[in-house]
Amino acid sequence: MERKVGSSTLTAKEVKAALEKSTTLTAEEEKALRMRHGAGAASPTAPLPRAAGANAELADELLVIEMQLMKAMRARTGQTRTAANASKAPAAVRTPEAPANATKDKIVRALRTKKK
Numbered sequence: 001m002e003r004k005v006g007s008s009t010l011t012a013k014e015v016k017a018a019l020e021k022s023t024t025l026t027a028e029e030e031k032a033l034r035m036r037h038g039a040g041a042a043s044p045t046a047p048l049p050r051a052a053g054a055n056a057e058l059a060d061e062l063l064v065i066e067m068q069l070m071k072a073m074r075a076r077t078g079q080t081r082t083a084a085n086a087s088k089a090p091a092a093v094r095t096p097e098a099p100a101n102a103t104k105d106k107i108v109r110a111l112r113t114k115k116k
Helices: 012-021 027-037 056-077 083-088 102-115
Strands: none
């Protein structure tokens, strides 16, 4: 096997064009190549690719998971859906849906038993 004597230089445009055509690279590999060669994303205004692709059933499952996570986040942070409602209710109020901090509850219980 012979070694190649010559060298070639890739430009950012060539790398960008090759990455747009490539489908075998992982997200981390693509990111590393873009950073290494200074090739930006295809278009800053282009929408992000969908994780489900053309699979409608998977898209529905992902939507349900996203909605559950948003509901849990709102409950944890005390946020409401509208800004008008958010100004009426204080953010530090603990809601029944939000789980209590287990460590804090443990400390409070220990202090109560110590007090007796």
